[in-house]
Amino acid sequence: MATKVLMPQLGESVTEGTISKWLVKVGDTVKKYDSLAEVTTDKVNAEVPSTVSGRVTEIVVPEGETVAIGTLILYIEESGEAGETQAAPAASAAPAAPVAAVAVTQQAAPRLTTAPEGGKQRYSPAVMVLSQEHGIDLSRVVGTGAGGRVTRKDVQAIIDAGGQKPAEVAQEPVVAQTPSTPAPTAAPAAASAPVAHTSAPAEIPVASGDQVIPVSSIRRTIANRMVQSKHEAPHAWTMVEVDVTNLVNFRNQAKGEFTRKEGINLTFLPFFIKAVVEALKEYPMINSTWAGDKIIVKKNINISIAVSTDDALYVPVIKDADQKSILGIAKAVDDLAARTRAGKLTMDDMTGGTFTVNNTGSFGSIQSQPIINSPQAAILSVESIVKRPVVINDMIAIRSMVNLCMSLDHRVLDGLICGRFLQSVKQKLESIGPDTKLY
């Protein structure tokens, strides 16, 4: 009996994964713990290890398909077994074929043949692009082209008709279509209605010369998270300005020696995180989560930090940030940023955050309205430090000023407590000076 390999649980809140790439093919011999496939989840890319040693007999889930945790993804015949196990799995893997096979038998051999050997359907680039953009399941489309080929017009007609209808509805016309051979040019509009699930939004026209970028898995995740947060959490926003002249002076004086001793640069971010963490301890409500009928105040203070790559945004977590010195935080930031850019974050790096600090100042912003990193209750962005004239004791002075912007989930938090929290952060930052301990 072949061993079933299931989609593994790749993280506590992960419910499904996408097989982004198979690393083995049918017939390959694998050892236990060898990587079988690359899997993309909401949170990370991971590899699925083999649970046994043996030979791959069947791949059940094709590349690009998203399946729930625990779904059967492939069969491995364990070493020493005989090859008597094919029948059952083969039957279960068949669903994609019938429509295509039926369509192929319809027409006499065309001269410009698409060569559909063994019922295998081939799709033109135009058909592939259109079906992907509009979420059309090609296996359910009846082609009107030579040999039952699905043509661009077939797909376009479905899109024009408002997308695919549910699978159940589709079955009947598919069957009805099969016996006769339609005149080659007559059918397109009529034959192209049957189709599967719809996920296409109102069609946005693409003009000639426009670039169409398929949505990557990570981009989709970001989009879903942002919509979810904005949709569920009523965002309120507030901002304070902080005089960080002393911090700037202190950091400038300390950074040379720090870099020499520690091998990493001393940036401003660890100071801000440290101040936030200390203030969170004073106002634990900020470090909480809305849970429908209750509010959960988190004991651990785990700070998510936003790290951008060229095409995506990640929020790895500094665990137990309240137990770290400024040096400890600096090292954690440096490590997480480096591993993010190298694509080497683990699931553990990505989970458990309780509050997010976003360093928007790093790209020159002086004010921003961050979206809360759900299910956290608040997010704080640190803007650019800029020199500005300010009034001190009725005199004008040039000071290094920074804006701290905070978005809060108004279900959990109110303006008063956030105001107090921000005042606390401000007070801590403004009192940084020569006595501040880095270690």
Added chain:
Amino acid sequence: MAVISFIDAITMAMREEMRRDPNVFVLGEDVGVRGGVFRATVGLIEEFGEERVIDTPLAESAIVGVGIGAAAYGMRPIAEIQFADFIMPAVNQIVSEAAKMRYRSNNDWNCPITIRAPFGGGVHGALYHSQSVEAMFTNIPGLKVVAPSTPYDAKGLLKAAIRDEDPVLFFEHKRCYRLIKGEVPDHDYVLPIGKADVKREGSDITVISYGLALHFCLQAAEKLAQEGISAHVLDLRTLYPLDKEAIAEAASKTGKVLIVHEDNKEGGVGGEVAAIIAEQCLFDLDAPIKRLCGPDVPAMPYSPPMEKFFMLNPDKVLEAMRELANY
């Protein structure tokens, strides 16, 4: 607007330009007293005299060479090659001198010569009077190659060629001369060189062609419309440089492209058109890019059945178009 033949549009364009600009003159074999073997220059010598309508010796290298010299001197010669087949002795003048003069002189000199040449078969002309030679000249930067298919385009493009500051090779399909008629305004107009033209709008297949074959495509498209197949027909009009934008747009419109020309298939203009589409339109393509062209044999046969075999016709085009539509 009068309906006139293709060749009358050519004559009209030359006459108007010669009236407009005293620097324009015609030279070639039998272009004067005889009025050209196809009668393209008929009446010109009477109107403009033998100093502006010059009968030359049978020496194409001299016809073009003299023209290049005159052009460099500020004249605007229209050199007629009696049949495109005879252009070979002038190739060195065209390719190495006319096309490169501006580049070689660092923009000090230019060469506003127009070289007219009747090309193509279907007139029982056999080997020396039927060739399509355009592909030889369509990778020569510095040279423009124009091949109109309608009287309207012929007049507007020939006037543009005469006024162009650089050499233009102007191919006229000789079968079009008296076969193709169309409305041509008797007033002055020019059409842009380097721009293709949609001759018929359609949504099922895109057909790209030029010259006589373009008319076969239009006739076939008309018949196919009765079968419910809608063909989009693009006339290249200029073969070098190609109108890449129009080609990509036409190809993307239907995703199924047939390129039709009378010239031999391998190494023909159609290969370049296909390459442009392959480079720019992969994700709009719904079928392999197809070509219907003359066979790769050395010359047009004299035997009528064999000439028929070589030449395209509306039926051959229709079959290729239908096959692509059904793909």
